[in-house]
Structures are given as structure tokens and as C-alpha cells.
Amino acid sequence: xxxxxxxxxxxxxxxxxxxxxxxxxxxxxxxxxxxxxxxxxxxxxxxxxxxxxxxxxxxxxxxxxxxxxxxxxxxxxxxxxxxxxxxxxxxxxxxxxxxxxxxxxxxxxxxxxxxxxxxxxxxxxxx
Ligand SMILES: C[S@@+](CC[C@H](N)C(=O)[O-])C[C@H]1O[C@@H](n2cnc3c(N)ncnc32)[C@H](O)[C@@H]1O
Numbered sequence: 001x002x003x004x005x006x007x008x009x010x011x012x013x014x015x016x017x018x019x020x021x022x023x024x025x026x027x028x029x030x031x032x033x034x035x036x037x038x039x040x041x042x043x044x045x046x047x048x049x050x051x052x053x054x055x056x057x058x059x060x061x062x063x064x065x066x067x068x069x070x071x072x073x074x075x076x077x078x079x080x081x082x083x084x085x086x087x088x089x090x091x092x093x094x095x096x097x098x099x100x101x102x103x104x105x106x107x108x109x110x111x112x113x114x115x116x117x118x119x120x121x122x123x124x125x126x127x
Contacts, residue, residue: 003033023099023124030100038080038106045079047114050086059086068092078120081107085116099123 003009007028017025030037045051050059059065069091075084078096080103087094096118098104104120111117 002036003029006032027099027101027124030098031102034079034100034102034106037103042080046082047080047110048082048085048089048116050083059083076123078107079103080110081118081120082110084118085111085114088116088118095119095121097121097123101125 044054044056051057052059052062052064068087071092073084073087073092073094075081075087075094075096076098078084078098079100081096081098084094084096084107096104096107098107098120099122101122104122107118107120111120
């Protein structure tokens with residue numbers, strides 16, 4: 001079942017929302033869409049890779065971040081966290097943050113299967 005079917009999304013509307021509603025809606029969407037997102041894009045983004053965009057520009061080639069070894073890096077909106085794992089492989093102290101528990105479950109599974117675990121943090125989670 002697609003995220004649209006799970007959530008009953010019927011179209012686009014514009015109205016003001018506060019931060020809490022925005023967070024709830026984003027989390028609901030990404031929790032529902034995580035499996036489909038990774039089925040569609042997982043091959044392109046890789047498991048331990050830093051791809052900047054759909055055109056396939058890789059940090060390994062572009063080096064837009066400069067030297068990352070020894071640097072503390074927080075990846076916000078990490079999804080399955082391939083970028084954070086790539087950064088860890090380069091010697092960075094990477095932490096991966098996302099608001100979607102479903103995305104972070106993929107990140108945890110890939111951390112285990114690749115042997116490159118990174119600390120995962122759920123944004124807005126109750127403590
Ligand atoms: C298009 S996916 C990209 C995931 C990953 N960076 C990649 O390149 O595959 C966007 C991600 O951002 C997360 N996200 C959206 N809004 C967020 C927020 N306000 N705080 C943290 N994560 C957020 C979603 O849960 C989702 O995993």
C-alpha cells in the first residue's frame with residue numbers, strides 16, 4: 001500500500017500550520033513512505049555513499065565539504081543514513097538525525113549489515 005493510500009492524501013492544499021503540526025505531518029508521511037522511498041532510490045543513494053543530488057554528484061568526487069576526518073558532522077534528514085556512514089568511513093564523527101522512526105529503522109538495519117554503524121537520533125522524539 002502506498003503512502004498516499006495509507007494517509008488518504010487526495011491533493012494539494014495551502015494553509016498555515018504551526019511547527020508541531022508540520023512535524024506530525026512530515027513524520028506521518030515519511031513513516032508511511034520509507035519503504036517505497038528506499039525501494040525506489042536505495043540503489044541510487046547507496047548504502048555507504050554520499051550522493052548530493054539525483055544527477056549523481058558524489059562527495060567522493062566533488063569534495064565540497066573539504067577534509068572531514070576528525071570533524072563532528074550532524075546529518076539532518078538522514079533517511080537511511082548512507083551519507084553519515086560514508087562520512088564515518090572518511091574519519092568524521094558523524095551523527096545521523098531524522099524525524100521518521102521508519103527511516104531510522106532502515107538506517108539501523110543498514111548500519112548493521114554494512115558494518116558501519118553511526119549514532120542515530122530521532123528528532124522530536126519523547127525522552
Ligand atoms: C528525501 S528524504 C532524504 C533522505 C536522505 N538524506 C537521502 O538522501 O536519501 C528526506 C528525509 O528528511 C527527513 N525529514 C524531513 N523533515 C525533517 C525535519 N524537520 N527534521 C528531521 N528530518 C526531517 C525525512 O524523514 C526523510 O527521511
